[in-house]
Amino acid sequence: MSGGSLLAWRTMHGVSRLLPIVLVLLTWQAASMTGWLPASWLPPLTAVAMALGGLVVSGELATNTIASLSRAGAGFGVAVVIGVTLGILMARIRFVQLAVEPILVMIYPVPKPALIPLFMIWLGIGNFSKITVIALACLLPIVVATFNGARSVDAMLLWSAQARGTSERNLLWRVILPAALPQIATGVRTAIAIAIIVLVSSEFISSDSGLGYLIFSYGGVGADDAMLAVVLYLALLGYAFDRLYVNALRRVMAWHAFAH
Amino acid sequence: MRVVPLGLVLLAWELVTRIGWVNPYVFPPISEIFIRWFTLVANGSMFAPLLDTLWRALLGLGLAILIGVPLGLLMGRVRWAEWFFEPLFSFAFPLPKIALIPLYVNWFGLFSMSKVMLIFTDCLFPIVLFAYHGARGIGQAHVWSAQARGTGPLRMFWRVVLPLSLASIYDGVQVAVVVAVLVAVVTEMVSGGGGLGTMMIRAYRYGDVRTAFAALVTISLVGLVLYHAAQAVRTRLLFWHVSDSQT
Amino acid sequence: MRYGDGSNAVVALESINLAVAEREFVTIVGPSGCGKSTLLYLVGGFLRPSSGEILLQGRPITAPGRDRGVVFQRYSLFPWLTVAGNIAFGLEEQRMPKAQRERVVDEHIRLVHLDGFRDRYPRELSGGMQQRVALAQTLACNPQMLLMDEPFGALDAQTRRILQDEVRRIWLRDTKTVLFVTHDVEEAVALGTRIVVMAARPGRIKEIIDRDFDVADGEEFDANPAFVELKLRIWRSVKAEVEATRA
Numbered sequence: 001m002s003g004g005s006l007l008a009w010r011t012m013h014g015v016s017r018l019l020p021i022v023l024v025l026l027t028w029q030a031a032s033m034t035g036w037l038p039a040s041w042l043p044p045l046t047a048v049a050m051a052l053g054g055l056v057v058s059g060e061l062a063t064n065t066i067a068s069l070s071r072a073g074a075g076f077g078v079a080v081v082i083g084v085t086l087g088i089l090m091a092r093i094r095f096v097q098l099a100v101e102p103i104l105v106m107i108y109p110v111p112k113p114a115l116i117p118l119f120m121i122w123l124g125i126g127n128f129s130k131i132t133v134i135a136l137a138c139l140l141p142i143v144v145a146t147f148n149g150a151r152s153v154d155a156m157l158l159w160s161a162q163a164r165g166t167s168e169r170n171l172l173w174r175v176i177l178p179a180a181l182p183q184i185a186t187g188v189r190t191a192i193a194i195a196i197i198v199l200v201s202s203e204f205i206s207s208d209s210g211l212g213y214l215i216f217s218y219g220g221v222g223a224d225d226a227m228l229a230v231v232l233y234l235a236l237l238g239y240a241f242d243r244l245y246v247n248a249l250r251r252v253m254a255w256h257a258f259a260h
Numbered sequence: 261m262r263v264v265p266l267g268l269v270l271l272a273w274e275l276v277t278r279i280g281w282v283n284p285y286v287f288p289p290i291s292e293i294f295i296r297w298f299t300l301v302a303n304g305s306m307f308a309p310l311l312d313t314l315w316r317a318l319l320g321l322g323l324a325i326l327i328g329v330p331l332g333l334l335m336g337r338v339r340w341a342e343w344f345f346e347p348l349f350s351f352a353f354p355l356p357k358i359a360l361i362p363l364y365v366n367w368f369g370l371f372s373m374s375k376v377m378l379i380f381t382d383c384l385f386p387i388v389l390f391a392y393h394g395a396r397g398i399g400q401a402h403v404w405s406a407q408a409r410g411t412g413p414l415r416m417f418w419r420v421v422l423p424l425s426l427a428s429i430y431d432g433v434q435v436a437v438v439v440a441v442l443v444a445v446v447t448e449m450v451s452g453g454g455g456l457g458t459m460m461i462r463a464y465r466y467g468d469v470r471t472a473f474a475a476l477v478t479i480s481l482v483g484l485v486l487y488h489a490a491q492a493v494r495t496r497l498l499f500w501h502v503s504d505s506q507t
Numbered sequence: 508m509r510y511g512d513g514s515n516a517v518v519a520l521e522s523i524n525l526a527v528a529e530r531e532f533v534t535i536v537g538p539s540g541c542g543k544s545t546l547l548y549l550v551g552g553f554l555r556p557s558s559g560e561i562l563l564q565g566r567p568i569t570a571p572g573r574d575r576g577v578v579f580q581r582y583s584l585f586p587w588l589t590v591a592g593n594i595a596f597g598l599e600e601q602r603m604p605k606a607q608r609e610r611v612v613d614e615h616i617r618l619v620h621l622d623g624f625r626d627r628y629p630r631e632l633s634g635g636m637q638q639r640v641a642l643a644q645t646l647a648c649n650p651q652m653l654l655m656d657e658p659f660g661a662l663d664a665q666t667r668r669i670l671q672d673e674v675r676r677i678w679l680r681d682t683k684t685v686l687f688v689t690h691d692v693e694e695a696v697a698l699g700t701r702i703v704v705m706a707a708r709p710g711r712i713k714e715i716i717d718r719d720f721d722v723a724d725g726e727e728f729d730a731n732p733a734f735v736e737l738k739l740r741i742w743r744s745v746k747a748e749v750e751a752t753r754a
Contacts, residue, residue, distance in 0.1 A: 099265070113442070118464075121469075157582050161585075163551060163654075164645070200356045205449060216362060219361075231359050231360065235354070239353075255586055
């Protein structure tokens with residue numbers, strides 16, 4: 001397939017996938033306009049679109065997006081750094097594994113959003129507590145994925161590197177980490193989804209900024225069109241991030257058999 | 261032997277809070293948490309909230325299975341269904357359905373109905389996804405041999421597609437069980453109305469940290485027990501399944 | 508070489524006394540389970556002997572190193588690196604300057620006839636090509652000694668034959684000391700200047716035979732009567748061991 005026709009096929013495929021969504025949106029609008037769908041149930045699509053426009057213009061959307069993304073990003077970032085490090089240490093040093101495993105086992109069954117009030121009492125109602133909960137929630141899938149990935153590196157790959165003169169230290173960077181990368185990447189993808197869920201939950205429970213806060217407060221005063229505008233926006237954001245991640249992964253891990 | 265490290269961690273918690281390294285008002289000693297937990301269980305205060313959370317979770321899950329399984333299987337076997345629904349689910353998947361709580365409260369009120377509906381919505385995704393993949397993965401040979409014996413579409417669904425997708429569907433149910441409990445608790449935390457989540461938030465509001473932790477313990481146990489129960493049932497239910505080893 | 512302890516001990520190798528001179532191409536052949544791979548791993552420094560010692564030029568071997576390059580049957584290559592990247596791997600470790608590195612890499616790509624595949628990833632290459640890269644990768648580090656563990660065992664017969672010729676050609680050009688493990692008697696005789704036959708349970712050396720005739724580069728082995736005779740002799744020796752283990 002030449003480059004041109006591959007692009008054409010991809011675009012067509014993308015458009016075809018967009019159609020059902022467009023269909024649903026059109027049905028929504030039609031139902032609202034004909035009166036089938038009362039405005040008290042669901043405001044018309046046009047009203048939501050206008051509300052979205054208003055939020056963009058007033059800058060509210062931008063401000064709160066930054067607030068939410070910085071929290072989620074910080075928590076997520078911390079989780080990645082600590083999680084990968086911890087996972088690798090656990091895989092290499094038996095003692096670390098024995099020490100950390102029971103803590104993970106204990107935290108695993110606890111639904112992380114349920115820890116939000118606890119962290120707020122402990123660390124205050126500001127950003128810090130939210131970032132910490134998000135970090136903790138994201139930590140789990142990343143540590144587990146890294147641990148499993150690092151453990152399952154084929155012994156022969158390590159031997160091969162050693163027979164080429166690789167020092168013990170470099171073994172970690174040059175062999176174990178790249179070999180574990182596919183599994184780490186899967187864990188990270190899960191962590192992204194978790195970060196968003198915990199973020200929104202925490203902003204519902206107690207916050208004065210952020211997208212979750214907007215949804216909660218607009219919903220509370222009955223401004224459904226604004227609320228739905230933010231919900232749709234959030235859906236788009238989540239989708240965009242996931243797609244971006246998958247595409248970035250495909251590029252970075254072009255060498256992997258199942259270009260993930 | 262796995263118990264020993266766990267025991268050590270609990271011991272460490274106990275000591276750390278007793279010594280005062282960690283604020284005992286935020287993290288009560290483990291012993292006191294367990295005493296409170298046993299007390300609440302014994303005097304029945306844990307019972308009603310547990311029941312509330314449980315029946316909401318199970319009802320939402322049940323609805324999701326009832327609607328999600330046929331939908332997923334349909335998507336897996338019928339072209340237009342796949343074309344229509346797959347993008348919808350794909351697009352909605354990254355959105356935390358929890359963001360819909362205010363909307364659902366508007367529609368269904370502050371009490372159980374909105375919660376059950378949200379649990380239903382959240383559980384729908386893994387169930388549809390797994391049923392869809394299960395149905396897609398059926399070997400053509402099975403379908404063709406059934407068709408050759410004159411199996412009509414309805415029987416085909418019931419006797420061929422469903423049993424062969426069962427393992428995948430069950431995987432979806434296992435995931436959904438955990439989701440159901442999680443969503444139930446979060447909705448209760450946000451919109452009140454009884455249940456373990458409300459119990460926990462209320463306890464925090466009154467500064468009763470021990471009760472809050474006790475509620476947390478119950479919440480975790482519910483999730484654990486349901487998941488492992490589902491796991492145990494799985495081996496009984498699917499012992500005949502040929503490709504059960506594909507996991 | 509003993510694994511485990513007490514009644515569960517498995518003696519993989521017993522009383523191995525082998526001296527290998529420089530520039531010898533020693534092939535080790537024997538039935539499965541005779542410990543030939545274990546012997547190789549010991550020389551490579553990946554395993555440590557439970558008793559006795561292994562000396563390289565008078566000094567004991569304690570760990571793997573660049574002086575003993577190794578080619579395994581599989582998994583020698585790093586899937587996340589290109590062909591060039593794989594070959595350069597050991598060179599980067601040595602902190603070789605880039606220009607020099609590139610030169611060595613190009614030289615070795617040409618050596619194993621993989622021109623044009625410089626920027627491919629291992630998953631894009633056939634099994635035979637992957638083993639060529641593995642060979643190039645090892646040779647690029649300029650080891651004193653080459654250890655090869657059934658490197659062509661996973662390849663089809665034709666590719667195997669071609670690669671055997673490649674190895675011989677490279678060795679004739681730049682004689683290093685080689686330890687080559689194989690279960691294929693013909694391969695052992697075609698490549699080795701000295702053939703070690705091993706017996707199993709416990710693994711030990713049965714006999715060592717020097718190949719006292721030369722095989723010229725490109726000659727057809729099957730036409731050479733001396734070759735055929737030696738091959739038959741060794742095959743009988745190995746066969747006796749295979750049957751002995753079966754008894």
